[in-house]
Amino acid sequence: MKDAIDVKWIDDLAFETELNGHKIILDAEDEVGGKDRGPRPKPLMMVSLAGCTAMDVISILKKMRVDVKKFNVKIEAELTEEHPKHYTKMHIIYEFWGKDLPMDKLEKSVNLSQDRYCGVSYLYRQIMDLTYEIKVHEEKPSMVEKE
Numbered sequence: 001m002k003d004a005i006d007v008k009w010i011d012d013l014a015f016e017t018e019l020n021g022h023k024i025i026l027d028a029e030d031e032v033g034g035k036d037r038g039p040r041p042k043p044l045m046m047v048s049l050a051g052c053t054a055m056d057v058i059s060i061l062k063k064m065r066v067d068v069k070k071f072n073v074k075i076e077a078e079l080t081e082e083h084p085k086h087y088t089k090m091h092i093i094y095e096f097w098g099k100d101l102p103m104d105k106l107e108k109s110v111n112l113s114q115d116r117y118c119g120v121s122y123l124y125r126q127i128m129d130l131t132y133e134i135k136v137h138e139e140k141p142s143m144v145e146k147e
Helices: 041-063 103-117 119-127
Strands: 010-012 014-019 022-026 070-079 087-098 127-136
Touching: 041 070, 041 087, 041 103, 041 119, 070 103, 103 119, 103 127, 119 127
Parallel strands: 087 127
Antiparallel strands: 010 014, 014 022, 070 087
């Protein structure tokens, strides 16, 4: 199985690609010759990691019939100061909101994503330190949507 992308130069430091039928423009900051028309490539590495593991976790929890009201994945990354600038560490913070969420199932879903399903996590672990934590917040009445 092969995946392929085509990144086309627009002008200056702007490039455009299409992924799964969605256009994405990449660009740099004004200070380095871009016009800030889109995200930078390196932070998209964090988006890829967060999206990959988040989809796994929610899919697994739905199969376990865990009623998560709100879910968020944050990524904190350490970037070198010297060229070639690259990430040396990424830390994933899984945040769950709900009532009486079973920690064992939350942990199992995160561990399955990290150890078995998320290809982005697998690849990143080969080249950098990858850590994670789970935070659980009790659902508050103000978080429940009123109909």
